[in-house]
Amino acid sequence: RNAILVGSYVMVNPDNWQKNVDLYDGPANTNLALSYECSDLVLYNGSKTIPAESVQVNSNLIATLALGDAELNIVQVPLFHAQAPNDPQHFVGTVTVTARGEGMVVSDEFTLEVKQVAGTAPLASSLCFGGEPLPEGNRLYWSRFGFGEQGYKLYRARIDSEEFTIINDNPLVTTECTDYDVEPVIDYKYKLGLEMPNGKEITIGPLSLTSSSEVGNIVLYETSPNPWVDVTEISYFIPRDITSAQLKVYDITGKLVKTLVDGPQDSGNHSVTWDGTDERGRTISSGVYFYILNARDQKQTKKTILVR
Structure with missing residues (x-):
């Protein structure tokens, strides 16, 4: 899997001379022009790096910050499948935001950390x-x-x-x-x-x-639930260039038990339920059954277990 981790930070240009004062030049209440810089993000042991050019620290494209305004900005950091760890990984770098206004230049620097926990997908915690x-x-x-x-x-x-x-x-x-x-x-x-x-x-x-x-291939999924008692659901996928399909259930001897689908099918995801009855509507006994999806020249088989 590939993923982009997302974070945010807030920038404030207070309209208050007591909070926004330059000790050398007096009150610095002014509109600000902003620029951004990010370092490489480096693993603590130095063995891996997320290059600075792949990190976006100004996703909102905020170029100015008016006097009295506050803006939320978004940071994006890519993680690639090659970086999927068996052990936790902790990348660290810095982001510098520089503000310019009326002859004044001020920079704020903050630490950007990316932590990935071993064995978890990024979405699980981020x-x-x-x-x-x-x-x-x-x-x-x-x-x-x-x-x-x-x-x-x-x-x-x-x-x-x-x-x-x-x-x-x-x-x-x-x-x-x-x-x-x-x-x-x-x-x-x-x-x-x-x-x-x-x-x-x-x-x-x-x-x-x-x-x-x-x-481009058909896809047949596991029944849900499996094993099951009263009824189970069988889901499958039909690609866009296939227009019909068959879905049939067989016992372990290869004898046909039930035809669930036989005819035209739109492309996309489908599902059908089976209540454990045969072609005549009779309740069948517990056991292992095979369900087979056929579409054009493609075939997929799965196993399901019925428990009475």
Whole structure:
């Protein structure tokens, strides 16, 4: 998985000469022009580095801070699958914000730390935008960041292009989306747009992701629950170039028990329930059963256990 960790900080330009005074030049109440600089983020033992050019410390594109204003700014730090640790990792660097106004130059420096806990996905404990390649497409997921966002937009481009295409026609209110419109083993990049109340859109990304070699194949999932007593659900995925499918259940001797699906199917995710009855509606006995999904020249088989 790849992921972008997200953090924030607040900048304040107080309109109060008692709090905002330059001991050498007198009161410094003025509008400020801002610039930003970030160092490399280095693992404590120095063995790994997140380069400064990949860290965004001004995602809100705040270039000025008016007298009396306060602004929230967003930091983005990429983590790549090659950095997924077996042991905890702790990267440290510095961010410097420089303010200029009426002949005055002042810089504030703060420490930027990125901690990754061994064995956990970034989303488990952090604000982030991440993704993983699946046979059905590229799955994108993100946090509710708490920046006041009212919806989310996803944009996709090939890794060698700057022409991003919006994936969702309407703003999303969920925190997960699968991009089915991908080709196998292609390098893509994604941006996540946060719709803000003032009409502004804050962009997180780009996030790089290589699609699975299994894109274009049917996908059959484990039954839920498994084992089961009264009823179970079977879910499956049909790619966009397949128009019909069969889903049948067999016993351990290979005898047909139940036909659950046989006919036209739209592309996308589907699910069907099975109540443990055969073709005649008779209740079957406990045991191991195999369910098989056939679509065109593709076939997938899974096992389920019925317990009476």
